[in-house]
Amino acid sequence: MVVIDARGSYCPGPLMELIKTIKKVPLGEKIELLSSDASSAKDVPEWVKRAGHELVEIKKEEDYWRIVVKKTK
Amino acid sequence: MNVTIVGGGVAGTLTANYLATRLRDEVRRKEIEITLISDRDKLLYEPGLLYLIFNRLEEKDILRDLKILLDPGVKFVFKRADKIDLENREIRLGDEKLSYDYLVIATGSRIVPEEIPGLTKTGHWFYNLDGAVRLRDEIAKFKGGKIVVSVMGVPHKCPVAPIEVTFLLHDFLKIHGIRKSSEIIYTYPINRVFLMESVSELVQNLFTEKGIETRTFFNPIEVDAEKREVLTLEGERERFDLLISIPPHKGSKVIIDSGISDDGWVPTDRYTLKVKGHDNAFAIGDTTDLPVSKAGSVAHFQAEVVAENISAEIKGLPPTARYFGKAMCFIETSFNEATYIWFDYETQPKFVKPNKFTHWMKIAYNRMFWLTARGVL
Numbered sequence: 001m002v003v004i005d006a007r008g009s010y011c012p013g014p015l016m017e018l019i020k021t022i023k024k025v026p027l028g029e030k031i032e033l034l035s036s037d038a039s040s041a042k043d044v045p046e047w048v049k050r051a052g053h054e055l056v057e058i059k060k061e062e063d064y065w066r067i068v069v070k071k072t073k
Numbered sequence: 074m075n076v077t078i079v080g081g082g083v084a085g086t087l088t089a090n091y092l093a094t095r096l097r098d099e100v101r102r103k104e105i106e107i108t109l110i111s112d113r114d115k116l117l118y119e120p121g122l123l124y125l126i127f128n129r130l131e132e133k134d135i136l137r138d139l140k141i142l143l144d145p146g147v148k149f150v151f152k153r154a155d156k157i158d159l160e161n162r163e164i165r166l167g168d169e170k171l172s173y174d175y176l177v178i179a180t181g182s183r184i185v186p187e188e189i190p191g192l193t194k195t196g197h198w199f200y201n202l203d204g205a206v207r208l209r210d211e212i213a214k215f216k217g218g219k220i221v222v223s224v225m226g227v228p229h230k231c232p233v234a235p236i237e238v239t240f241l242l243h244d245f246l247k248i249h250g251i252r253k254s255s256e257i258i259y260t261y262p263i264n265r266v267f268l269m270e271s272v273s274e275l276v277q278n279l280f281t282e283k284g285i286e287t288r289t290f291f292n293p294i295e296v297d298a299e300k301r302e303v304l305t306l307e308g309e310r311e312r313f314d315l316l317i318s319i320p321p322h323k324g325s326k327v328i329i330d331s332g333i334s335d336d337g338w339v340p341t342d343r344y345t346l347k348v349k350g351h352d353n354a355f356a357i358g359d360t361t362d363l364p365v366s367k368a369g370s371v372a373h374f375q376a377e378v379v380a381e382n383i384s385a386e387i388k389g390l391p392p393t394a395r396y397f398g399k400a401m402c403f404i405e406t407s408f409n410e411a412t413y414i415w416f417d418y419e420t421q422p423k424f425v426k427p428n429k430f431t432h433w434m435k436i437a438y439n440r441m442f443w444l445t446a447r448g449v450l
Contacts, residue, residue: 009364010364011263011268012227012262012263012268013364015263016226016227016262016263019262019292019306022306023294023306043263043264046264046290047263047264047290050290050307051290051306051307051308052307052308073308
């Protein structure tokens, strides 16, 4: 699993980091995105659905969000 | 003692001129040397490219020799910096090495259209002079059809320029009587038309009013030059007759070659503008990794802070200036009207209704910029 620690980065930083990474990783790879920006919890799942990938997990940790996405196409 | 500035864009030029003013006596007494290193001998007023593509400004209006702009107290080295060695406080220029006591990294950003396959074959852009000159010809001979204005990645320079070019295209096509036989499509990588929500709302309303279509969550991965289509990561295809792209950006190669970061953005303290982990090195302008606009106004406000603090340290005064995210952008909403936004780390932008006065202020500033570059305004 590839981990992107985008904590401390503001919208749309975390989403753009995810987009940049998803272009590079092989099909089936999971990406764990850590974001302290609350809007990521809304924007990232919305983009994942639009782009046709799989949202594996979205969880609020103490002061950040953990979002796991699987590249499916 | 030596203060070295790497980069001769807005950030570097202004910092050099502010320092020369603040340290006039020390420079005269030869206690301080201010050196600016740049691989370009001219300063390009990049906001002018927006006007150049519509033939409202020409090359001569937006270029000036650095030698004319720089204060006589600044030593200009017209060479390319190959490597910045932060540990040993040295800059390598070919076989030559220059040591420094204070360093200001102002190496800017650059477009990398080659990172989107097919884009260099059939796409256009106005984010550098060559591209803008080519686009000027394309716009002049456009006879109607579909124009796609596509933001192909963030961050990019001047966040509002893609919006402005779209508004001005609408006006230009109207003036030439071909707006009705043309479509304008604006695309953006995230789920709205601009980074900041408040700006996005205003822009979306103006786009709707002007009949400009939008595509969001639109991340181009390829341009099919034969079919003249943009292909996206989200699986969409958008045909075009004229593609005006805002290509992906990267920081300067010297930052990557020096091992400072992988993408060319320098890790920078958001208030002191010091390069993280280095007390005598600063980064300003487009080259920082800060969540602020890559815009001339940001470079200008940051240059003031850095020059004030370096000069204070040299004089033994407390270096108390802080950058607080201040930015100001004019937004041309047509050839006759504009609005503007002011914002900082904690203040969201508020608008004035687009109006003629703000537009004329912008037109005037296009001329007055050269006073800013000299450190006067």
